[in-house]
Amino acid sequence: MNQREVIIIGSGPAGLSAAGILLRAGAHVAMFERSPLIGGQLIKQTHKFFGSQKQYAKTRGYDIAKKLYRDIEAYQDHFELHLEATVVAIYPDRVISVYRQGVYQKYQAQAIIIATGASERLLSFPNNDLPGIYGAGAVQTLMNLYGVLPGKNAVMVGSGNIGLIVSYQMMQAGVNVKAVLEAAPNIGGYKVHASKLRRLGVPIMTQTTVKRAIGMTAIEAIETIRLDEKWQPIEDTETTIPIDTLCISVGLTPMHQLLSMAGAEMRYISELGGCVPHMSSAHETSIRNIFACGDVTGIEEASSAIVEGQFIGLIVSERLGYALEGYHLLKHECTTELGILRCGPFGEKIRLGQQKLKGGSSCSND
Amino acid sequence: MKAFYVMILALKVVNHVRIHKHPILDFPEKKVIHFTFNGQPQIGHEGDTIASALHALGFKELSKSIHHKRARGFYCAIGNCGSCHMRVNHVSNIKTCITPLEEGMIVELEEGLGRIT
Ligand SMILES: Cc1cc2nc3c(=O)[nH]c(=O)nc-3n(C[C@H](O)[C@H](O)[C@H](O)COP(=O)(O)OP(=O)(O)OC[C@H]3O[C@@H](n4cnc5c(N)ncnc54)[C@H](O)[C@@H]3O)c2cc1C
Numbered sequence: 001m002n003q004r005e006v007i008i009i010g011s012g013p014a015g016l017s018a019a020g021i022l023l024r025a026g027a028h029v030a031m032f033e034r035s036p037l038i039g040g041q042l043i044k045q046t047h048k049f050f051g052s053q054k055q056y057a058k059t060r061g062y063d064i065a066k067k068l069y070r071d072i073e074a075y076q077d078h079f080e081l082h083l084e085a086t087v088v089a090i091y092p093d094r095v096i097s098v099y100r101q102g103v104y105q106k107y108q109a110q111a112i113i114i115a116t117g118a119s120e121r122l123l124s125f126p127n128n129d130l131p132g133i134y135g136a137g138a139v140q141t142l143m144n145l146y147g148v149l150p151g152k153n154a155v156m157v158g159s160g161n162i163g164l165i166v167s168y169q170m171m172q173a174g175v176n177v178k179a180v181l182e183a184a185p186n187i188g189g190y191k192v193h194a195s196k197l198r199r200l201g202v203p204i205m206t207q208t209t210v211k212r213a214i215g216m217t218a219i220e221a222i223e224t225i226r227l228d229e230k231w232q233p234i235e236d237t238e239t240t241i242p243i244d245t246l247c248i249s250v251g252l253t254p255m256h257q258l259l260s261m262a263g264a265e266m267r268y269i270s271e272l273g274g275c276v277p278h279m280s281s282a283h284e285t286s287i288r289n290i291f292a293c294g295d296v297t298g299i300e301e302a303s304s305a306i307v308e309g310q311f312i313g314l315i316v317s318e319r320l321g322y323a324l325e326g327y328h329l330l331k332h333e334c335t336t337e338l339g340i341l342r343c344g345p346f347g348e349k350i351r352l353g354q355q356k357l358k359g360g361s362s363c364s365n366d
Numbered sequence: 367m368k369a370f371y372v373m374i375l376a377l378k379v380v381n382h383v384r385i386h387k388h389p390i391l392d393f394p395e396k397k398v399i400h401f402t403f404n405g406q407p408q409i410g411h412e413g414d415t416i417a418s419a420l421h422a423l424g425f426k427e428l429s430k431s432i433h434h435k436r437a438r439g440f441y442c443a444i445g446n447c448g449s450c451h452m453r454v455n456h457v458s459n460i461k462t463c464i465t466p467l468e469e470g471m472i473v474e475l476e477e478g479l480g481r482i483t
């Protein structure tokens with residue numbers, strides 16, 4: 001068995017920030033990332049981020065990833081990076097099994113930080129499995145990382161920030177976005193993103209959803225239907241839109257599988273996006289020395305993932321006996337910063353979710 | 367006459383699935399990578415995953431559902447869903463959306479459950 005001091009699973013903003021602090025404290029870090037590229041969700045994001053200046057607001061997502069990576073590059077002799085390496089199993093004695101190019105390897109660490117992020121939710125409607133129907137994140141990856149267009153004519157389902165941003169990015173890349181559908185009576189995302197789309201003439205159709213997809217081996221059209229105040233379909237309001245691309249952006253859910261597999265105590269909290277680990281105030285799961293941070297502990301933003309990562313980096317460095325200069329001040333700063341990020345109307349859901357997490361009912365490990 | 371040329375140009379851009387012009391990102395010409403898909407020689411670009419190369423070539427069907435043999439394509443692009451499982455270099459169930467394309471790769475559609483070799 002390969003022994004390591006700290007293992008971090010996932011190289012998104014949460015994992016990278018935790019690594020930054022731990023390396024600065026003097027710890028040895030091994031990071032496992034299943035993608036060939038480092039940076040998690042950030043690398044495909046070409047828009048300028050919202051949030052506070054401290055967490056790189058007004059910087060483009062992929063530039064934030066570069067900056068976070070630059071912080072850890074200086075510690076090459078303490079840092080081991082495994083790309084295209086998927087952690088496929090984890091055990092309570094802090095052993096993980098990693099699959100990489102046909103080979104499985106086992107590692108054990110003194111502490112493990114799980115920062116696996118989130119996955120996109122599916123939407124059920126007839127023929128929702130046809131090629132040409134993608135998660136919005138997949139379309140973003142295809143265009144912004146590989147420079148390939150998903151198709152020529154698209155419809156987006158969901159008007160949250162991701163749906164709006166990816167629709168705009170499709171227009172930038174040359175895809176004709178025919179409409180954004182939203183089941184709720186109001187647009188979910190920020191006004192600025194919606195206005196940018198409207199200026200390009202993309203209609204945002206509220207109280208409208210997909211009734212079915214049409215096609216044999218690939219999507220050729222969708223049938224939309226209007227919904228009433230109780231989200232019930234209104235008869236005879238169907239419209240057919242010919243398209244070759246349908247993007248689904250109906251929210252994210254934490255990638256809890258490794259935590260559930262390790263046997264960590266989990267709770268289902270809808271405000272946080274699904275199954276999340278029950279944690280101590282130090283972000284330690286119910287299993288000693290297994291920690292979690294970022295979207296996997298509840299769907300939030302890159303800004304909070306960065307601060308959470310730093311916070312856990314501090315906690316773990318202390319647990320391992322490293323005395324980082326200014327430890328207490330840094331820890332205090334992280335806590336204050338998280339509080340600020342979560343105050344205000346957009347943080348309400350997170351605050352409610354976290355309250356529920358403290359007392360909520362447990363969820364089955366599926 | 368000018369309008370005619372603009373139209374042809376526009377058509378050319380729209381017909382191409384690779385992005386050449388983008389207001390924020392640069393997509394410079396990249397090294398060509400040769401591979402085969404179901405026995406036919408194909409060309410991808412350096413930096414592609416297998417799935418992105420196939421998509422750029424217009425192949426949207428990457429796998430078939432096990433029971434009903436329904437066509438399945440690229441869905442999540444990050445290795446979550448398994449919709450892009452293919453046989454690569456005679457190994458079954460490779461997630462082609464997170465596997466970089468390499469020179470000489472043999473890529474095939476899988477029929478039914480993958481074989482363990
Ligand atoms: C379109 C879009 C726009 C956004 N805009 C903003 C914005 O303006 N401002 C903002 O603050 N936030 C924004 N966000 C949110 C932000 O990107 C996420 O909240 C943030 O990336 C979460 O960070 P993370 O480190 O928790 O997870 P991720 O960034 O998702 O990283 C997780 C990493 O773990 C890896 N991984 C998962 N499972 C395994 C495994 N088993 N083995 C190995 N590796 C694994 C994944 O491949 C991934 O790289 C946006 C998100 C999207 C999709």
Ligand code: FES
Pocket residue numbers: 439440441442443444445446447448449450451461462463464
């Ligand atoms: S498209 Fe989902 S795993 Fe590849």
